[in-house]
Amino acid sequence: MQPTWTVLAVAFLGVAGTLGAAVFTQFWSARREDRRWRQEQLADDQRWRRQQQERRELWQREDQLRTAQQRQDAYAHFLLSVAKWASAANSVVIERSEHGRIPTEEELSRWADLVEQAETACVPLRLYGSEEVADLADEVCRVMLSTVRAVTEDPLDPDSVDQARFEFRRTTEQTLAQVRADLGTS
Secondary structure, X not given: OOOHHHHHHHHHHHHHHHHHHHHXXXXXXXXXXXXXXXXXXXXXXHHHHHHHHHXXXXXXXXXXXXXXXXXXXXXXXXXXXXXHHXXXXXXXXXXXXXXXXXXXXXXXXXXXXXXXXXXXXXXXHHHHOOHHHHHHHHHHHHHHHHHHHHHHOOOOOHHHHHHHHHHHHHHHHHHHHHHHHHHOOO
């Protein structure tokens, strides 16, 4: 018969080996689970950063489109007000030059209102337009006022009126060319 201590030792080693294997397996499984969890977290963080970047890019594109639209609206509003003034002023300038007819108070008031509309339309140009267009728009308004002064002078100086008309045409063509360049439509 064998001594008891050897049986107990073998039994203890068997139990210890089983417990050791269980602990080692548990430890190994926990490490593997932690590694997988870190990888998932890293993938989630990368996905989140990528989504944030895509949102930022989308917002930037929307802001650029909105700014471009506001620029187009500001340019169109200013050019429309200048065209209205030119339409109203053209017949009066021609009649004043050819027939010597002095503009009526109503015509002068309309001109003043249209010049004021053009000057008011310059404010959004300062915000959304290029500096070149804003400066040219100010020049157009100045020429519009000088045209009104030239037409309302008594006695009429035809050279002054012709010079004002030439300056108006020149500045509006420059402004339109710069607007087209800014909008990329030239």
